Amino acid sequence: MSVIELKRMANQIRQDIITMLVPAKSGHPGGSLSAADILAVLYFHEMNVNPEDPHWVDRDRFVLAKGHAAPVLYAALVEKGFFPKEEILGLRQTGRILQGHPDMKKVPGVDMSTGSLGQGLSAANGMALAGKLDKKDFRVYVVLGDGEMAEGQVWEAAMAAAHYKLDNVIAVLDYNGLQIDGTTDKIMSSDPLNDKWKAFGWHVIEVDGHDIEDLLAAFAEAKSIKGKPTILIARTVKGKGVSFMENQVGWHGNAPNAEQAEQALKELGEEAARLG
Amino acid sequence: MAKQATRDAYGKALVTLGAENKDIVVLDADLSKSTKTADFAKHYPERFFNMGIAEANLMGTAAGLAAAGKIPFASTFAIFATGRAFEQIRNSIAYPKLNVKIAATHAGVTVGEDGGSHQAVEDVAIMRAVPNMTVLVPADGEETRQVIRAAADYEGPVYIRMGRLDVPLLFDDNYKFEIGKANVLREGSNCVVFANGVMVAAALEAAQDLEEEGLDVAVVNVASVKPLDVETIVACAQKTGAAVTAEEHNIIGGLGSAVAEVLSEYRPTPLVRVGMKDTFGESGRPLELLEKYGLTKKEVVEAVKAVIARK
Numbered sequence: 001m002s003v004i005e006l007k008r009m010a011n012q013i014r015q016d017i018i019t020m021l022v023p024a025k026s027g028h029p030g031g032s033l034s035a036a037d038i039l040a041v042l043y044f045h046e047m048n049v050n051p052e053d054p055h056w057v058d059r060d061r062f063v064l065a066k067g068h069a070a071p072v073l074y075a076a077l078v079e080k081g082f083f084p085k086e087e088i089l090g091l092r093q094t095g096r097i098l099q100g101h102p103d104m105k106k107v108p109g110v111d112m113s114t115g116s117l118g119q120g121l122s123a124a125n126g127m128a129l130a131g132k133l134d135k136k137d138f139r140v141y142v143v144l145g146d147g148e149m150a151e152g153q154v155w156e157a158a159m160a161a162a163h164y165k166l167d168n169v170i171a172v173l174d175y176n177g178l179q180i181d182g183t184t185d186k187i188m189s190s191d192p193l194n195d196k197w198k199a200f201g202w203h204v205i206e207v208d209g210h211d212i213e214d215l216l217a218a219f220a221e222a223k224s225i226k227g228k229p230t231i232l233i234a235r236t237v238k239g240k241g242v243s244f245m246e247n248q249v250g251w252h253g254n255a256p257n258a259e260q261a262e263q264a265l266k267e268l269g270e271e272a273a274r275l276g
Numbered sequence: 277m278a279k280q281a282t283r284d285a286y287g288k289a290l291v292t293l294g295a296e297n298k299d300i301v302v303l304d305a306d307l308s309k310s311t312k313t314a315d316f317a318k319h320y321p322e323r324f325f326n327m328g329i330a331e332a333n334l335m336g337t338a339a340g341l342a343a344a345g346k347i348p349f350a351s352t353f354a355i356f357a358t359g360r361a362f363e364q365i366r367n368s369i370a371y372p373k374l375n376v377k378i379a380a381t382h383a384g385v386t387v388g389e390d391g392g393s394h395q396a397v398e399d400v401a402i403m404r405a406v407p408n409m410t411v412l413v414p415a416d417g418e419e420t421r422q423v424i425r426a427a428a429d430y431e432g433p434v435y436i437r438m439g440r441l442d443v444p445l446l447f448d449d450n451y452k453f454e455i456g457k458a459n460v461l462r463e464g465s466n467c468v469v470f471a472n473g474v475m476v477a478a479a480l481e482a483a484q485d486l487e488e489e490g491l492d493v494a495v496v497n498v499a500s501v502k503p504l505d506v507e508t509i510v511a512c513a514q515k516t517g518a519a520v521t522a523e524e525h526n527i528i529g530g531l532g533s534a535v536a537e538v539l540s541e542y543r544p545t546p547l548v549r550v551g552m553k554d555t556f557g558e559s560g561r562p563l564e565l566l567e568k569y570g571l572t573k574k575e576v577v578e579a580v581k582a583v584i585a586r587k
Contacts, residue, residue: 057345104343104372112343113372116363122333123368126340126348129325133301133346140340153364156333164325 001044004275006212009079010040011272014241016075018264020088020098021255027092027100030251032072034176034209034236035143041215042141042172043076051081054108060138061111061127065120065154066145066174067101068253073110074098082109118151120144121171125157128166139223142171147179149190155200161229162201169229170222171202174209176238178249197231209234242267279442282473283381285417286438287312289424290349294320300428301341302349303327305334310440311351311381331356335364335376342374347428353387354380354396354437358403369433370408377427378403379436384524385552385569386441386474391559397552401529403435404502410434410455411502413523413531415476416446419499422453430455437473439524441562444477458505460512464494467580468512468519470535472498475522475550475571482576493580501531506538513545518583520548522576524566527551546586548579 001009013036021027043049047060064073071091078088083097090096097106101115112123124142131138148154161169173193181187190196197204203225207218215234222230238252239245242264245256256264294300294316301323308314308326317324327334331352338348350357357380358365369376380399387395403411412427412434414420420438427434446461453459461476462483471479476497483493494512498505513519519539521532532549539545552569566572 061344063340112340113367116367118332119336119339119364119368122336122364123340123343125333126337126342126346127344128340129301129337130341130344130346133322134344153330153332153336156328156330157336160327160330160333160337163328 003212006040006044008272008275009044010037011268011275012079013040013072013075015265015268016078016088017071018256018261018268020071020074020091022258022261023089024092025255027071027255028068028253029245029256030178030238031066031069031145031174031176033240033242033245034238035069035072035174036241037210037212038143038172038174038215038234039072039076041212041219043080045216046219047141051109054082058136058138061124061140063112063120063124063140063142064102064114065142066117066148067115070100070102073102077109080109083107117145117148118153121154121157121161124169125161125166128168129164131168139168139170142169144171144173146173146175146177146184146190147187149193150188158197158200158202165227166229167226170219171229171231173231173233174236175233176236178238178247178252180252182249193233201228203228203230204233205230206233209236210240241271277444279444280417281440281442282414282417282420282438283312283440285420286379286381286424287315289421290316291319293425293428294323297347297428299345299347300349301325301346302351303334303338305329305331305352305356307352313351331361332364335361336368338376339368339374342376347375347377349377349379351379351381353394354383354399355394358396358399362402366406370406373408373432375431377434377436379438381438382440383437384439384473385557385565385571386439386524386562388440388562388565389559392556395557397526397557398529400437400501400525400531401533404529404534408433409502412455412499413437413472413501414499415473415497416443418445418447418449418451419453423499426453426455439474441474443474446477453499456500456503456505458500458508459497460494460508461497462495464492465516466492466518467584468494468496468516469522469576469580470496470498470509470519470531471522472501472531474524478571478573479522479576482573482580485573485577486580491580491584498531501534504534504538506542509535509538510543513539513543517545518587519545520550520576520579520583522550524571525551526554528554546583548583550575550579
């Protein structure tokens with residue numbers, strides 16, 4: 001996809017996020033919207049996946065370590081054609097496939113069940129080790145949250161990825177600065193993240209997580225790095241694209257009602273019109 | 277009687293399986309000399325991953341390897357596997373039903389001198405309560421060999437509980453372990469003893485002593501704690517009318533509880549549980565600890581007599 005098409009896709013993903021959260025009446029819009037551009041670039045430019053064959057052994061893998069942002073993953077998957085569009089209206093509802101957090105057993109295209117924070121990078125590393133063993137050239141992409149940086153397992157996994165020289169792991173840190181109880185610097189400071197990841201043996205690229213061209217360049221650089229894993233520290237805005245949700249901690253885990261959704265979709269529609 | 281620790285049999289079984297199946301990989305957390313995965317590491321270094329002292333990451337990495345088609349054996353001590361990494365096992369392995377074998381050694385008080393902090397007495401209870409998890413507790417070297425093979429052949433998460441101590445070799449290759457099946461080692465009509473792990477040998481000795489006192493006691497090896505062989509357990513209870521359980525584990529949540537659940541539901545039967553009486557262990561020589569905590573044939577004999585008296 002071209003840059004403009006990716007921008008349109010990110011906008012579509014944002015619209016899908018809002019749309020699916022309304023009937024769900026619960027869920028996490030803030031951290032889903034902040035990762036929409038990242039997921040658009042991953043699924044529509046970066047990753048080699050096949051919706052017709054979700055378990056294709058040579059595919060690139062994706063792990064949403066910040067599993068509560070499931071709506072952004074479901075939106076990307078549904079736009080890619082992994083499952084029918086009407087499924088998104090069944091989010092979080094009894095008997096439907098779209099669980100509150102990603103479930104690899106139920107949802108075509110979900111490569112790892114996640115949701116309990118801190119566990120995603122370890123699983124990504126395991127997939128990457130398997131890829132190295134089998135001499136396959138697939139990559140494993142993982143999106144982490146910044147609140148998640150407080151989980152010790154993230155750093156166990158960071159250490160291990162560098163130890164095993166997993167240059168087939170590319171992580172993206174969705175650095176939106178907010179978590180449930182407030183700003184990350186108030187709840188548990190994780191800065192300086194750049195220095196921390198570097199010290200753990202990673203190649204670090206700082207990037208604007210809403211700038212498609214920036215993201216494309218960063219992924220291209222990540223793929224050129226040999227012998228160590230790469231992390232993109234992506235500066236993002238929680239709730240990005242919906243004016244009243246942006247940088248509002250209250251929108252971490254609350255679904256919009258019909259009226260709020262209408263307003264959000266109106267704004268996103270105007271943005272779509274601008275993108276042509 | 278010849279002896280072998282189940283962890284030693286595990287190490288050897290891994291080497292054999294590793295040659296047969298290239299998808300088998302092994303992870304350890306800086307305990308490979310103790311868990312005996314070091315042998316596998318020596319033979320197949322490219323398929324061995326030492327994760328350092330980081331059990332949470334070990335389990336998560338094993339999950340990822342399984343998601344990409346490997347058959348990981350994730351090894352550490354029972355307490356760290358099921359305690360430190362419980363939620364990784366629960367959410368990254370069992371919930372998505374990934375094909376990870378959690379091969380835990382150093383279970384129970386027979387850990388010995390390292391003391392109560394390192395002696396898991398609750399691991400079976402923890403693992404048994406996790407949906408999708410299979411829980412296996414082999415009694416000797418031969419059974420361990422078969423358990424490891426069965427676990428590798430089975431598609432899904434398995435918890436295997438092994439020990440540090442050299443224990444009597446009870447079985448030869450005529451023995452047949454099967455997931456979900458209990459093995460009647462000795463028929464009897466007065467009482468049945470359901471045992472696993474190190475307590476199988478104690479139960480057999482107890483039955484022999486009791487025979488001299490005129491009591492006919494059946495001994496059943498319940499290595500497959502989950503799935504449980506309900507049919508065999510109920511049939512033995514029906515036949516004998518009195519049951520004893522014996523395990524190197526807390527009497528809460530392990531084999532004793534599993535048998536009690538089944539019997540109260542299908543065949544209410546007088547029951548006495550031999551095991552750790554809701555207490556932690558301590559430092560000491562393994563055999564002395566077994567004696568101190570009531571995990572010998574003597575307690576099994578007493579339990580059998582007590583339960584028969586309640587018929």
